[in-house]
Structure formats: structure tokens, C-alpha cells
Amino acid sequence: MRGDKCVEVVLPGKVEPEGLELRSVPVPVPSAGQVVVGMEATGVSFAEQQMRRGRYYDQPAFPFVPGYDLVGTVLAAGPGIGSELVGKRVAALTKTGGWASHVVLDAADVVGVPDGVGAAEAETAVVNGITAWQMLHRKAKVRSGATVLVHGANGGVGSVLVQLAIAAGAKVIGTASARHHEGLRALGVIPVDYRNENVPARVRELAPGGVDAVFDHIGGRSVHDSWGLLARGGTLVSYGSAATRDDEGSGSLPVFKLLGRVWLWNWLPNCRSAYFYNVWAGRAYAKDRFRARLRADLTQVFAALDRGDLTARIAAEIPLARAAEAMRLAESGTVAGKVVLVP
Known part of the structure; x- marks a missing residue:
């Protein structure tokens, strides 16, 4: 197996990015039904930004060790897993x-x-891709000719999401923000400056009859x-509470408020x-169904990436040992795409 030590980044508590800790531990051994994956790319998502503040609603x-998703090569397989999986590149x-x-x-x-x-390209499409695909196709069911708003x-x-749409x-x-408008126009998106424009008024100008999905x-x-x-x-899909990222207090309360609003709006x-979208919905009580749906949808996302319908947007590739730098960059709001950590 590659190397005899596993290097991991630990989130010890509510800390600034520089408080992340690097430690070396034995390489894990797979049990029955398990595999060990040698990480080749993992990402910095909004979830980790909330977790370091203690504000992700169901964090441990x-x-x-944070890290919402990864791509790597299977290095070892436990009992009950065929050896043909060893050496394959996988995502999770x-x-x-x-x-x-x-x-x-x-x-x-x-x-x-x-x-x-x-x-690294695949990494940009794991949690981001499955989230975008399922919101677009399973929740909003967007069809050709629809008009959608993506914040x-x-x-x-x-x-x-904009590329899949x-x-x-x-x-x-x-x-x-205005610095990203040229890149969005190149993709075929009509950009709106949320810093300097009245977003609702501008969207009504662009779509007087309303939009089909937000x-x-x-x-x-x-x-x-x-x-x-x-x-x-039309359909609203809410999938986060970025506006409350830096607030103090309960990280669950903003989610419960969103759930309450969604319930009320659907009742009227x-x-x-x-909808309030949660990528983990259904796993606790229907694990096999959850896995089958995730596999099918992520396979669709990778196929879109492979044929060019989706272009990987990599903001930066930064070594795992410099996770603090990667976190700072992801939180800066100055980059387009995903910050990726590599070995």
C-alpha cells in the first residue's frame, strides 16, 4: 500500500484556519465490505467553512477530520470485495x-x-455535481425553454449548476460580483451584480413573468x-444559509427556519x-435506495464532464499540508469554482 503512514488534517475545535492541525497516523485497514482509497483530490466546500465555526447543523x-468528498485510487480491499476494484479511480x-x-x-x-x-476535475463535480444535478433534475425538474435564477x-x-442548466x-x-461577469457570459449566463444592483428588480426586468426555478x-x-x-x-430550491455563516449561536436554527418557511409556502x-435540499436526505432510512440514486446521478454528472457539457472550474490546487491556506482562499469570495486539496 502506498506509504506506511496516513497524513490527515484535524479540526480540533472552533478555530481560525491556522488552527487546523496536521497529524500522522497508521494507514487504515479495510474491514469486510470496505476499501482503502488513496486520496488524489479532495475539496474545500461551504460545509467545512461552517464546521470550523461549529455551525454545520449535524457536524460531529x-x-x-473534515472533508466532504474525495477522488482517489483504491489501494486495498477488505474481505468480500473483489480484487478487480483495486487500482480503480473512484469518487465518494x-x-x-x-x-x-x-x-x-x-x-x-x-x-x-x-x-x-x-x-482534480472529478473532485469539482462530486458534492457540487450531485447537489446541482439533483436540485435541477429531481427537485425543480427543469426542462428546455425554462428560465432559472442561480444565486x-x-x-x-x-x-x-449553471452549466448543467x-x-x-x-x-x-x-x-x-462584477469580477465574475465576463466568465459567466462566456458560459452563456446573464449575470446580475448582487453587490451593486437591486437583484429582484433586475431579475423582473429580465423575466417579467417570473422565473421557473430559483x-x-x-x-x-x-x-x-x-x-x-x-x-x-415555479419551484424554489433552498440549499443553504450562507447569510448566517458568521453568526453566533445555533447552527441548526437557520436550517429549521428555512424548513418552516418551505412547509408554510407549500401549505398555502x-x-x-x-424545497429545502439536503444531499443526505433518505440515507438514514433507505440506504440502498440512497446509494443507487447517488451512483446513477453522479455517473450522469461525470458523463457530462467527460463529453464537455460540464467544464471543471478549479480555483486552485493546494497541497493537503496547506489546508489553512486553502480554507482562507475558499472563504475569501475572490475565486471562481472550487478550491481543491491534493496530496
Whole structure:
């Protein structure tokens, strides 16, 4: 097995990025039904930014190894797993544990990566890709000719979402700061400057009859505005509370507020619908179904990446040992795409 030590990044508590700790531990040994994956790329997502503040709504107790997803090569397989999986490049959704050189996973949770897709490129499409695909196709069910609004169109999820929506034949309006507008226009997105424009007013100019779907990761006031921008029969998909990232207090409260609003809006007779999207929904009570759906959808995302419908948006590739630098960069709001950690 590659190396005799596993290097991992530990989040010891509520710390600044520089408080992340690097430690060396024995390489894990797979049990029955498991594999050990040698990490080739893992990412810095909004979840880790919330976790270091103690504000991710179901994060584990400190200390723990963060890392929401990863791509790597299977180095060893436990009893019951065929040897043909060893040497294959795979991806996995982990929630935690991905920021390590070696990660032990249930073999049923890994998804093959096409030969033509590199590790860092695939990494940009794991949690971001599955989130975007399922919100677009399973929740909003966007079809050709629809008009959609994507908040944070330059971000990790947003940059994948706008490309998948365009590939589906939708007209896309995307909010971002002005520095990202040229890149968004190149993708076919109509950009709106959320810093210097009245977003609801501008979107109404672009879509007087309302939009067919809004994808909102901001929460707070934004989710109310998003609901008001929907056309008859439109769908709001809320999937985060970025507006509360730096708040103090409970990390669960903003999520519960969003869930309450979604419930209320769906209860009212208004010819519109709302969802709060959670990538882990269903895993606790229907694990096999969850795994089958994730495998099918992530395979679709990788296929889009392989044929060019989706272009990997890599903001930077930074060594795992410099995770603090990567976290700072991801939190800066100055980059487009995903910050990727590599061995």
C-alpha cells in the first residue's frame, strides 16, 4: 500500500484556519465490505467553512477530520470485495474524513470515475455535481425553454449548476460580483451584480413573468425574495444559509427556519412549490435506495464532464499540508469554482 503512514488534517475545535492541525497516523485497514482509497483530490466546500465555526447543523463533535468528498485510487480491499476494484479511480461523498491521504470507505459508497477525467476535475463535480444535478433534475425538474435564477453562479455548486442548466436548454440568470461577469457570459449566463444592483428588480426586468426555478444557497432575506420571483408553477430550491455563516449561536436554527418557511409556502394554495435540499436526505432510512440514486446521478454528472457539457472550474490546487491556506482562499469570495486539496 502506498506509504506506511496516513497524513490527515484535524479540526480540533472552533478555530481560525491556522488552527487546523496536521497529524500522522497508521494507514487504515479495510474491514469486510470496505476499501482503502488513496486520496488524489479532495475539496474545500461551504460545509467545512461552517464546521470550523461549529455551525454545520449535524457536524460531529470536535475533534474530527473534515472533508466532504474525495477522488482517489483504491489501494486495498477488505474481505468480500473483489480484487478487480483495486487500482480503480473512484469518487465518494463522505461528509467528513476526506482531508486525509488514506480513507477507508464502504465499497458500496464509491462511484467509478471515467478514464478520461482527471482527479482534480472529478473532485469539482462530486458534492457540487450531485447537489446541482439533483436540485435541477429531481427537485425543480427543469426542462428546455425554462428560465432559472442561480444565486452564487460563480461558486462551487453554482458554477456546475449553471452549466448543467444550460445543457438542459434553460435560460440562466446568475448572481455574482462584477469580477465574475465576463466568465459567466462566456458560459452563456446573464449575470446580475448582487453587490451593486437591486437583484429582484433586475431579475423582473429580465423575466417579467417570473422565473421557473430559483436555486438559493443564501437564506435569510434572499429566500423570501427568491420565492417572490417565481412564475406560476415555479419551484424554489433552498440549499443553504450562507447569510448566517458568521453568526453566533445555533447552527441548526437557520436550517429549521428555512424548513418552516418551505412547509408554510407549500401549505398555502399558491401554484408554486418550495424545497429545502439536503444531499443526505433518505440515507438514514433507505440506504440502498440512497446509494443507487447517488451512483446513477453522479455517473450522469461525470458523463457530462467527460463529453464537455460540464467544464471543471478549479480555483486552485493546494497541497493537503496547506489546508489553512486553502480554507482562507475558499472563504475569501475572490475565486471562481472550487478550491481543491491534493496530496
